[in-house]
Amino acid sequence: xxxxxxxxxxxxxxVVADTSQVQSIVVQKTNEDKIMILDSHKLLGVxxxxxxxxxxxxxxxxxxxxxxxxxxxxLSTSAAANFTRGELATxxxxxxxxxxxxxxxxxxxxxxxxxxxxxxxxxxxLEKGGMGYxxxxxxxxxxRYFEKNMSLEKALExxxxxxxxxxxxxxxxxxxxxxxxxxxxxAREHSWRRTVEDxxxxxxxxxxxxxxxxxDISVQS
Amino acid sequence: xxxxxxxxxxLIAMVGKDCFAIxxxxxxxxxxxxxxxxxxxxxxxxDTLYIGLSGxxxxxxxxxxxxxxxxKLYQLREERNMRPETFASLVSAILYEKxxxxxxxxxxxxxxxxxxxxxxxxxxxxxAKQLSKDFVVSGTASESLYGACESMYKxxxxxxELFEVISQALLSSVDRDCISGWGGIVHVVTxxxxxxxxxxxxxx
Numbered sequence: 001x002x003x004x005x006x007x008x009x010x011x012x013x014x015v016v017a018d019t020s021q022v023q024s025i026v027v028q029k030t031n032e033d034k035i036m037i038l039d040s041h042k043l044l045g046v047x048x049x050x051x052x053x054x055x056x057x058x059x060x061x062x063x064x065x066x067x068x069x070x071x072x073x074x075l076s077t078s079a080a081a082n083f084t085r086g087e088l089a090t091x092x093x094x095x096x097x098x099x100x101x102x103x104x105x106x107x108x109x110x111x112x113x114x115x116x117x118x119x120x121x122x123x124x125x126l127e128k129g130g131m132g133y134x135x136x137x138x139x140x141x142x143x144r145y146f147e148k149n150m151s152l153e154k155a156l157e158x159x160x161x162x163x164x165x166x167x168x169x170x171x172x173x174x175x176x177x178x179x180x181x182x183x184x185x186x187a188r189e190h191s192w193r194r195t196v197e198d199x200x201x202x203x204x205x206x207x208x209x210x211x212x213x214x215x216d217i218s219v220q221s
Numbered sequence: 222x223x224x225x226x227x228x229x230x231x232l233i234a235m236v237g238k239d240c241f242a243i244x245x246x247x248x249x250x251x252x253x254x255x256x257x258x259x260x261x262x263x264x265x266x267x268d269t270l271y272i273g274l275s276g277x278x279x280x281x282x283x284x285x286x287x288x289x290x291x292x293k294l295y296q297l298r299e300e301r302n303m304r305p306e307t308f309a310s311l312v313s314a315i316l317y318e319k320x321x322x323x324x325x326x327x328x329x330x331x332x333x334x335x336x337x338x339x340x341x342x343x344x345x346x347x348x349a350k351q352l353s354k355d356f357v358v359s360g361t362a363s364e365s366l367y368g369a370c371e372s373m374y375k376x377x378x379x380x381x382e383l384f385e386v387i388s389q390a391l392l393s394s395v396d397r398d399c400i401s402g403w404g405g406i407v408h409v410v411t412x413x414x415x416x417x418x419x420x421x422x423x424x425x
Contacts, residue, residue, distance in 0.1 A: 089283055093322060116256060122228070122278040124249055124257050136254070 001172045002047040003134030004034065005162060006102040006114045007142065008127045010149040012183035013104035013112035014190070015045040016159055018134075018174030023050075031198045035180045037187045038064050041106045042080055043180050047132055048099035048119060056097045060084050077105025081115040081123060088121035096120075100131040106182045130162075137169050138162040152181075163193050222252055224325050225346070229400030230262060230275035230360040233370060233391055234331040234341045236353075237383035240411040241339035243271050243331045244391045244420075246360075248403035249278060258403040258424065266292050267302040268415070269333040271408060272312070275360035276326035276346065284326055287315060305332030305340040309350055316348035323347050327359045337412045362401045365394035380409045384418065392422045 006015040021032040035045040036057045044060060046053045063083070068074045075083065081103045091097055101117040116122075116129040128142045129135075145158050159179060167173045175196040180189050231246040249260035263273040264285045272288065274281040291311060295303050303311070309330045316324060323346045331341045343357040344350050351357070356374055358366035369390040378386060388407055395402035405420030 085282070089279060092279070118251070118279065120277070120279045121282075122249070123282060124260060124278075126257060129256065139254070 001133045001170055001174065002034075003130070003132040003138075003166055003170070003174060003177075004045045004047045004100070004102055005130030005135065005138055005142075006045065006104055006128070007146060007150075007155060007158070008104075008112050008114045009155040010151055011106075011112060012152060012155075012181055013043070013106065013114050014155055014159060014179060014181050015043045015102050015104045015114075016163070016177055016179045017045045017047065019176045019178050019192075020174040021050065029198055030174075030176050030196050033178060035178060036061055037180070038080065038105075039068060039074055040186050041074070041182055042077060043104040043182050043187050044084075045102040045104070045180070046099050047101075049097075052097040052099050056087075056099055057101075060087065063087075076107050077103065077110070077113050077115070078107075078125075080105065081117065081125075085117055085121050085123040088117065088119075092121055102129060102131065104182050104187075106184060106187075108184075112183065134162075134166040134170055134173075137165045141165055160193070167195070225276045225327075226361045226400060227252065228276070228278040229398070230281075231362040231366060231391060231395045231398065231401040232262060232273040232275045232329050232359040233356060233366055233387055234271075234273065234329045234343075234358075235356040235370070235374065235378075235383060235387050235390075236339045236341055236376075237409075238377040238379055239333075239337050239339070240380045240383060240409060241331045241333065241341060242380075242383045242387045242407055242409045243273050243329065244387045244405060244407040245273050245275075246362075246391065246395050246401045246403065246405055247419075248401055250400055253400070255403060263406065263408060264289070266308060266332075267296075269410060269412070270303065270305055270308055271331050271410065272308075273329040273331070273359070274326045275329070277324075280324040280326040284315070284324055284328065288312065291315070305330060305334060305342075308332065309340075309342045309344070309352075313344050313348035313350050316344060316346065320347055329357050329359050331357075331410075333410060333412060360401060362394045362398035365397045366390065369394045380411055380416070384409050384416070388418075388420050392420060396423055 004017040017034040021028045046057045103115040177193040234243040245262040249257040342352045356370045409416045
């Protein structure tokens with residue numbers, strides 16, 4: 001049950017997403033990064049159909065960089081959000097992408113901004129928002145505790161409250177979350193909130209079990 | 222839920238004495254969940270022409286972008302603004318182009334003619350124009366809106382009285398519709414100026 005949310009604070013914007021990749025009843029991995037860094041000062045958090053998620057977000061990222069290379073100037077967050085909306089809207093009545101997105105960015109003149117972009121390409125600029133089943137719990141938490149121009153510490157406290165709520169109240173809640181931040185210093189990964197570690201690599205070698213049929217047992221390590 | 226009631230909306234336009242008022246609610250929702258209370262449904266085409274779009278929010282945004290594009294092109298070619306009747310015909314034509322795969326939005330067009338007389342009209346989602354002398358409504362709360370407007374409306378109201386009447390009609394109707402409301406915005410347009418006011422209503 002994917003969950004993505006974001007909020008705008010004092011000079012920064014945060015996007016938080018779960019990191020589980022699920023196929024039917026199987027959790028394939030728990031460290032899937034669903035928040036793409038579009039360019040130096042933009043984040044695109046995407047949830048939804050896995051193939052569409054990866055294909056569409058990579059397509060948007062490449063086009064945003066292409067604009068920068070062609071024109072020598074980067075797109076503003078508002079322009080990038082509207083471009084993304086346009087691509088989704090054009091595809092909507094042909095072969096729709098089933099992806100929900102939160103776009104966050106930082107511009108010198110506007111400061112931080114956050115956009116909600118639905119799978120049917122409804123675009124809206126927000127100070128706080130969320131999508132997925134988790135949103136049913138954390139939108140009201142954010143209504144209660146969010147203030148304008150929060151400091152990063154207070155914003156992270158709110159994010160942790162939201163993650164706790166999703167973990168405790170959502171039936172198939174994702175175990176791990178990633179938090180990414182964008183501010184005047186750029187877009188970057190901030191931290192993870194893990195409860196499960198993904199085991200990497202083959203299991204450690206163990207001594208072979210002694211068998212009465214074996215004449216010689218040698219242990220190699 | 223039906224596709225036209227996916228996001229929720231309520232719109233009214235009313236005719237007064239040499240002025241008109243256009244009002245909408247501000248909720249953006251996804252079925253029963255509210256996403257925002259500052260969604261824009263009424264768009265200015267030029268100083269004396271406004272269009273309000275109800276229905277599916279994505280089509281509201283797409284229609285607004287297409288109409289703004291067409292009007293800007295018209296301005297470049299004709300070196301003047303579009304008259305309200307012409308614009309209404311343009312809206313109707315654009316909607317009918319998609320007759321067998323329509324935009325799920327129902328616009329309200331309100332403007333002042335060159336002589337200062339107000340013009341309002343509405344169309345359905347495939348462009349059937351409906352001109353009116355007094356008021357037009359649109360949105361998920363349309364049945365309530367028809368009733369409220371019919372009882373509260375009087376002809377030849379001045380701008381201030383018109384604002385009162387349209388605000389009361391909007392607020393009382395959206396209070397009976399769970400997926401519209403969460404505030405309101407009213408534009409009262411006279412030949413010389415536009416007064417925009419936001420309404421404080423029940424936020425539920």
